[in-house]
Structures are given as structure tokens and as C-alpha cells.
Amino acid sequence: MSAIEDLALELAKLPGIGRKTATRLTYHLLKQPPEASRRLAGALVTMAERVRSCEVCGNLTEDAQCAICRDPRRDPALVCVVEEASDIGAIERAGEYRGRYHVLGGRLSPLDGVGPDDLAIDALLARVRGGGVREVILATNPSLEGEATAVYVQRELKAHGVAVTRIARGLPVGGDLEYADGVTIAQALSARREMP
């Protein structure tokens, strides 16, 4: 197999990249000075060697614990449970949340053979048993799988004397009611609140 085919094949394995794009990227890299490819390769190797999961929450980090777990200003009594480490970035960008996280590493998906044992649920229970956690916020996705995962985690936490909450869903801010789909509107209506 040629070096060109080799790289195209590897790139095509990435999500969202088909055969055609992989070939185009390969030829694009060929046209660059060799230095550029060396930097890219170096970055990939460094990432693979250095980045790992935080031993407390499962977030991505280059140290034993992630920056959020080490930050004394973050409230350890508040734990927000997410499906993937990439979800943390989305919540952090909002800049509102001051607690800590717990990454499950996926969602219940029996059709793909993913059960509770495949997720970091035991680690979450151990964290709660360890004490100091007042509230667990379930921030899994509002999909069938995300909902079932939230239900499962909530029931597992029941015996542990900790408050469990679920993030609300509804209309996006800046969105137009006229263009929202019926399901979203129905959910927003059922989650309505009294105005102060």
C-alpha cells in the first residue's frame, strides 16, 4: 500500500470525513512544506501520549486531575453529570456553572450493546458515597438514550441521600416560536413556570 493511500485510509476513519474528503486532505498536505506535516504529526503524538481522563471526573486532562477538579473555587458539593467530556466545553462556555463534573463516557444504548457497566456510573456512586456532594445535576442529552440514562442514574442515586435534578428543556433563546417544532413547544409548555 502506498503512503498516500495509507494516510487517506486513516483520515477516512475520522467522523464526518468520507473517502473523497480524506483524499483531498491528503493531497492538500502533500502540497504543504514537509515541516507542516511534521508539526501535525507531532501534535497528534503528543496528544495521544499526554491527554488522559481525570481520575476524579473523567474530564480530559494532561495531569492526574483536570483543571476543574483542582480549582478550589469550584463547588465540590455540586456535580453535573454529562455523557461526554466534550459536553463540559459547551457548559463551560456558558460561564454560569460553578460546580464540578462527572463524565459517564456515553449513554445507555442497548441496541449498540452499551449497558450500565460500560459507563462510569459506579465511579459516580463512589464519589457520592465519599461524601461532600449535595446535589447531582443530570445533564445528559434530551434524547431517548439520554433520558433513560438520567432515569437509571437517578434511581441508583436514590439510596444515597443526595438531591438529584435534571436540566430543563424547551425553546432556544433567540429562537422564534413560529419556527420551533411541535415537540419542543410541547415540552416548553409542560415545563412552564409561574412568573414572580
Added chain:
Amino acid sequence: MKAPGAATATAHAAAGARRPAAPVHLERLSVRDFRNLAREDLLLPAAGAVIVGENGHGKTNLLEAIYYLQLLRSARGARDSELVRFGADGFHLAATGDFPQAREVRVGFARQGARKKVTHDGVAPPRLSDGLGGVPGVLLSPRDVSLVAGSPRERRRFLDIALALSSPSYLHALQGYRGALARRNAALRSGGRRAGAEAAVAAWEPSLAAHGAALWAERLAWVATHAGEFTRLCAAIGERGSAVLGYTSRHAVREGGTAVLAAALESQRSHDLRRGLTHAGPHRDDLSLSLDGRELRLYGSAGQQRTASLALRLLEWATLRDAIGRVPLLLLDDPFAELDARRAERVLALLGEGGIGQAVLAVPREGDIPPDFTRLERFRVRDGAIEGAS
């Protein structure tokens, strides 16, 4: 500028007068590589057309193609890959005309990767299910007798299709229910006797119960609204006895769905784990159809079963018409083949009550065309090729 008050007053007046709904009009149909139809382009008059052709030559396939543009799957329950013409890579259907959601509806299926694509006026809806109902219509065929004589599955499919095409909330609940059911069943099968299996199964039950209760509520409401009409239709077609439409379930569906279903799922859970299948819920229910208290499925004559199945199709047609505010297409696949002339005439008269819009009738021979349809333009179909007959 128009005064908003005036516009509202006009709208109210129009609703009060109950003007007949405008019919859906399929003007141009294009079929590529669908079943035995290689490449057909048809211009259909507003009143409709008659397709004449011997059985097996493709007239049913043409009606199935039109219906596919609404349901995005086969009316006969065939797989998409089975609909692709022998030797072709995929099929493509397009309709232009006066439809509620768009002027042009297209759907294509590629064997490679089993990909399906729908567009309404060139725009792909966010989800495939948002593209349902593009070309509203009801299909009547002699096979419909299985609605009455067949298994409960046939009647649930009838209800699910009729309600999903006329109620967005039903469609949403149906998708949620089927999704949760497939996952609970998968959890049941992978669970076995493993510790904690029950909890992994139980996690799917709140969704299942909520969506299942929504299905129950809409199914019961539909039956309540249409039971009287079912009795009237069967009598009008020629049944002497009293035909009754009802809903049967092992559950107390009328007593507040979600809690009832959640409790049933919980109490069946260990049984379900042993069998690897979910036994409680609306996916096990049935429409009950009886004549003078006797179940039509078991005790009805062939003629009585045919009458009841026609009545169900007429209800489906009315349900769709009321939901979209338009008269749906009437796709008639030789539906009177095994009906005596008097009953056929009465069915046509009943269809006329709501105002027949555009009708596409398929028959084997010219002589099979009922008097009401003889003035329609005729096409001939032979070996998968369609041509104007006149």
C-alpha cells in the same frame, strides 16, 4: 393595509359556511425504477384517471408509487430494497401539484447504503419523518380484507398509519414508543440473569409509559369519535346487522394511561426478562370489530369482512380529510373486484358524500370501470409501460 379585524371576520364566516375542502391535486407524476416501472411520466387531470391493465403488469405498482410519496414506505409493507426495479441502483419518485405542504415532493432511495432522501420543494426536512404526508391519499384494495380477517398487527398498523398521518403528536408518540420499546427489548435480551439487569430494563419504562399513554389516549379518542360512523357506514354499504367498532386492551387504558402502563411494565419485568420481550403496552392491543356481537374476524362472512374493511378505509379517508382540511387523493386498486354491484355502488355514493376529489382507479379491464368513472381519462399499462389509451 388590511384591517386585522376584517380578516378574522371573513375567516370565521368561511368556517361557518363549511365550504367543501379543496381537493389535493397530483398534476405530474414521475416514476424511475420502482418495481417493474422503469421510467414513467404521467400528467393527471384534476378529476383523476383510470389505469387499465391485466394483473401483474404494473397498475398496483403505480398506485403504490403514488402512496409511497405520502408514507415514505411501501403500502404493502415491503422493504425499500424490494421496491427497486431489478438491476437498478435505486428508485426515484417525484410529484408536482397542489399539496398541503409543498408544490413538489420528491423521494429517492439508493440501494447503496440503503439511503433514503425526501425533499419538499427542493428542501430536505430536518428528519425523514417530517417529510411524511407530502401527497395525502388513501389506498383501497381487495387486500384490505386482511384489516378485518387478519391478525391484530394489521389493525394496529392501520390505526398507527391513519393517526400518524393526521396527528403530529401521535407520530411523535409513536416514534418515541417504538424507539423505547426496541431499546427495552434489547436490554431484556442482554440482561439475562445478570445482577442489575432489572434496573437497566426499568430505565426505559418512563419513556415507554409516557409515549404509550399518549398512543392510548389518541387511539381511544379516535375510536370514540368514529364508532358511530363505522356502524352507519356498514349499514349503508348493506350490512343488516349492527356493526360495532371498539378498542381492546389487556390494560385499564381508560383509567389514566401513564401510571397504568408504568405499573404493568414493572409487574411484568421479571417475566419479560425470562422471555426477552416486552409483553405490556399498546403494541399488543387491537381494534375490535363485531357484527351483532360476534367478532367479524372469526365469524364474519367474506362479504361482511369486506364491508367492514371498506368502512375502515372510508373512516381513514375522512380522518385524513379532517386533519389536513383538504380532500385526499383516492387511490382505488380494483377495490370492488369481489364486491357485488349494489355494494360497490353504495361505497361510491358514500365516498361522494364527502366530495370525491382526484381519484386514480386501477382495473384489469375496461368493462370493470364503474359508471361514475367512465368519463375519466384512461391509461393502459402493459409490462411496466404506461401509455394514454384514448
